[in-house]
Amino acid sequence: DAKTTQPPSMDxxxxxxxxxxxxxxxxSGNEYVYWYRQIHSQGPQYIIHGLKNNETxxxxxxxxxxxxxxxxxxxxxxxLRDTAVYYCIVRAYSGGGADGLTFGKGTxxxxxx
Amino acid sequence: xxxxxxxxxxxxxxxxxRVTLRCSPxxxxxxxxxxxQSLDQGLQFLIQYYNGEExxxxxxxERFSAQQFPDLHSELNLSSLELGDSALxxxxxxxxxxxxxxxxxxxxxxxx
Numbered sequence: 001d002a003k004t005t006q007p008p009s010m011d012x013x014x015x016x017x018x019x020x021x022x023x024x025x026x027x028s029g030n031e032y033v034y035w036y037r038q039i040h041s042q043g044p045q046y047i048i049h050g051l052k053n054n055e056t057x058x059x060x061x062x063x064x065x066x067x068x069x070x071x072x073x074x075x076x077x078x079x080l081r082d083t084a085v086y087y088c089i090v091r092a093y094s095g096g097g098a099d100g101l102t103f104g105k106g107t108x109x110x111x112x113x
Numbered sequence: 114x115x116x117x118x119x120x121x122x123x124x125x126x127x128x129x130x131r132v133t134l135r136c137s138p139x140x141x142x143x144x145x146x147x148x149x150q151s152l153d154q155g156l157q158f159l160i161q162y163y164n165g166e167e168x169x170x171x172x173x174x175e176r177f178s179a180q181q182f183p184d185l186h187s188e189l190n191l192s193s194l195e196l197g198d199s200a201l202x203x204x205x206x207x208x209x210x211x212x213x214x215x216x217x218x219x220x221x222x223x224x225x
Binding site: 104 | 115117144146148155156158161168169171201203205207210211213214215216217218219221
């Protein structure tokens, strides 16, 4: 799976949009971009994933650049409960073999009151 | 609530002992994954099962083993425990190939 690069930490003011960047310059055509977050010692929580089109759900939006070498996760109105470590993961489409996730170090997002 | 249930939530045991961690996947999910998270190593993939069969192995020690039963629940067995095995152990499940993984809230293992 392609490697990802994320800033180790970010701050965002409560009520503002939090924009979390991720670089994945070696991504292949069959690899998806996934985002998870982990709130202190809880299990990682699935947020969103996409291949090349922008995606939106009730939690967040995912913007993937046209060349697919980077993406941005957007939390539109951050709250204190969004403070967590956010993981950007590139996951290859599996034809029947292993399809787990490889976690890096993520970005520690701190929402400031 | 992800729908993945892990028991027990906490486990304290002594070095050299053996423990079993249990995971019930979301209803209908066929794949189960085990991860270990320690302070210095981050989230490490251990092993994956799909419909009762082992599908992939990661950094799982020989002292550790797992299985998935016909009712799809899974158990992770850790033996000859060492202090360094102290960690959070997470189970995740997914409905089918390439579906998102959904994680339980883990078992915190402390080896003294």
